[in-house]
Amino acid sequence: MTEPHILDDLAWRGLIAQTTDLDALRRDLDAGMVTLYSGIDPTAPSAHIGHLLQWLTLARFQRAGHRPIALVGGATGLIGDPKPTSERTLNDRDVVAGWVDKLGAQLRPFLDFSGGDNAALLVNNLDWTEGLSALDFLRDVGKHFRVGRMLAKEAVSRRMESDEGISYAEFSYQLLQSYDFLELFRRYGCTLQTGGSDQWGNLTAGTDLVHRVEGRSLHALGTPLITKADGTKFGKTESGTVWLDRELTSPYAFYQFWIQAEDAMVGTYLRAFTWLSHDEITELERLTEEMPQAREAQRALARSVTGMVHGEVEVERAEAASRALFGRGELAQLDAGTLAAAIAEIPSYTTARDEKPTIVDLLVGSGLSASRGAARRTVAEGGAYVNNTKVETEDWEPADGDLLHGRWLVLRRGKRNAAGVELAGA
């Protein structure tokens, strides 16, 4: 099968929500190498899977022969993109700078920086805004913006209508981001900006600015906001955002997030987040339709994305742990090595046998329950398990016979949340 055109591939993957001028973009892409960019702001010490989608989109263009620029917003991160809901809290400069470094390191594996005409670039918009004086900024950038249009932007107008309003700083955000596009056009001949469709206002503000200043019509491409089937936020679990940083979201938890994907959306996720071919994905979608309980598509999705972010070794570990914890086999029959490996993947803690912990102690100690009251509730609701056996009473204590290989317990709250406990001391 020959490679489809990059735009056709993106369209097939459901990654094109809106574009400035699709035909013009196609002509430019066909005429030769296009330099494009996508930026993310450092608002946390790690990127999450929404950012991953943007980086993957850049990577898809790069594989099609174009040159990606990954921007990390060291400057824009100091101001804050207006959220429709509320004003952001300003972060300290050195904190933001630290996050810029982390995000930069985190994105490197997804793009090819190793030479060639279309080697990727990593840039920080603080490099060209830090030295800019307020007067220059207002004259060179601000003068080209009409407040009426700025107010019309979705996020701004929503905020204007809210009780909280919007600060001048956040209101100015779109000028900063627009200036990035202008600067990247001048420095690198960058002619396309991609981003989430929630960034559409900022993307077009950029093309407008370049048009005014340079007389060139550049391109913008917005990827759709990925949601769950009911339209609610994607990328959250009980414990919060799904991060790429393994310290914040363990590879096992990352794998579990994907394997729990809804049937109705697993195809969408496969298309957007994996490098699997059209044929492979079509086949997985067919399997989901015909034998959903086999969860082949979810498995392929989890394997693929986890592999991309954390590597194949982590995939193997996560799969092995998942088999052990969710499999049909008795936990007691697992050998010590397999069990230890599985427990290493899930949250776990060690407590002393002398403590005589009850099920409530164990649930709280392992972090599975937020408070003793919550732990009791879980037991009362029938949601507490030790070694896959339901615990019926609050004052249950592990007997020696309950310890797997003489020291471990596998706790579970509900169907999906597992934790390990090691009981130390003879």
Place this chain on the structure above:
RNA sequence: GGCGGGUUGCCCGAGUGGCCAAAGGGAGCGGACUGUAAAUCCGUCGCGCAAGCUUCCCAGGUUCGAAUCCUGGACCCGCCA
């Protein structure tokens, strides 16, 4: 600068002296069903085994008693200048 309105639990939002640990909705969590899916139904949802403790922007005060009243402060919004 003037005048008016506002700040309640994760979110929205009722509550204007006791019946308020605080209605209702959403989200979340657990169960049933199933497939580590969705939908649906049921339950639950400050901390504590309990007695009780700590909450309704912050600090004081009035009162037997305050989320509710008073004083001061912070922050937000609107209109006018």
